[in-house]
Amino acid sequence: MPTKIRLIDRLPRIAVTIQANGQSITLENVLIDTGSVTTVFKTDPLSQVGIGLLNNDIVHTMYGIGGREFVIAKRLDTLILSDIPKLKPEQRNEAKRFVTLIDALYEHKVKLISTAAVAAEFIYSEGDGSFEFARTVSRLAEMQSAKWIEHG
Amino acid sequence: MTWQEIREKYPNCWVLVEAFDATTENGMRVINTLIPLGEFGDDYKPAWDRYKALHQLARERELYVLHTNREELNIEVLDGFGRKLADAYQNTPH
Numbered sequence: 001m002p003t004k005i006r007l008i009d010r011l012p013r014i015a016v017t018i019q020a021n022g023q024s025i026t027l028e029n030v031l032i033d034t035g036s037v038t039t040v041f042k043t044d045p046l047s048q049v050g051i052g053l054l055n056n057d058i059v060h061t062m063y064g065i066g067g068r069e070f071v072i073a074k075r076l077d078t079l080i081l082s083d084i085p086k087l088k089p090e091q092r093n094e095a096k097r098f099v100t101l102i103d104a105l106y107e108h109k110v111k112l113i114s115t116a117a118v119a120a121e122f123i124y125s126e127g128d129g130s131f132e133f134a135r136t137v138s139r140l141a142e143m144q145s146a147k148w149i150e151h152g
Numbered sequence: 153m154t155w156q157e158i159r160e161k162y163p164n165c166w167v168l169v170e171a172f173d174a175t176t177e178n179g180m181r182v183i184n185t186l187i188p189l190g191e192f193g194d195d196y197k198p199a200w201d202r203y204k205a206l207h208q209l210a211r212e213r214e215l216y217v218l219h220t221n222r223e224e225l226n227i228e229v230l231d232g233f234g235r236k237l238a239d240a241y242q243n244t245p246h
Contacts, residue, residue: 059228060227061229068214069211070214
């Protein structure tokens with residue numbers, strides 16, 4: 001699955017493959033962050049894999065340049081994240097974002113399948129906040145356990 | 153109408169509604185008046201199509217497709233949506 005970040009119109013985009021109901025669709029140019037630390041998918045492609053509105057979806061409203069949108073939040077069962085790089089000591093911000101991502105996945109009991117350039121304890125082993133990163137390493141280990149994968 | 157009045161008038165179905173007289177408090181929308189724009193039975197797709205058509209014409213309107221089994225609105229505001237909304241949607245295969 002292609003996961004490289006590409007800048008298109010100066011905005012960071014990735015390809016995302018979504019699997020649901022035994023079907024799969026790849027969206028080629030998903031904007032990673034809309035500016036509210038969220039990724040938004042258009043409903044039409046998702047409806048092709050049977051993802052639609054449900055009675056008690058979590059509903060948000062968003063404001064943007066040139067309009068307003070209402071947005072539905074959906075729960076992920078599993079996230080596949082490939083090519084996690086080793087972070088350099090000066091990549092403190094990237095490390096913090098990674099910690100935030102893992103915390104969110106952990107708290108929502110999402111299954112994570114990932115590949116990384118190095119073992120988890122070496123992803124961010126030096127630099128500001130690397131001591132706190134140990135908790136993320138611990139969480140990653142727990143998320144790889146059979147118990148987690150079985151029950152989330 | 154309030155959401156509860158809409159729920160009573162259009163039970164157990166999808167509705168397209170427009171918000172008026174609304175404010176944001178603690179990150180949540182407080183909508184005092186909702187105007188029902190259509191009732192669509194148990195299939196959300198016609199409601200969604202209508203939403204998209206209206207949204208295309210007037211993107212400032214605060215429209216929602218909701219099911220009246222929903223007890224409370226509970227609509228959270230996502231701040232900082234700094235991009236053109238259209239930018240977020242350049243995600244279809246090409």
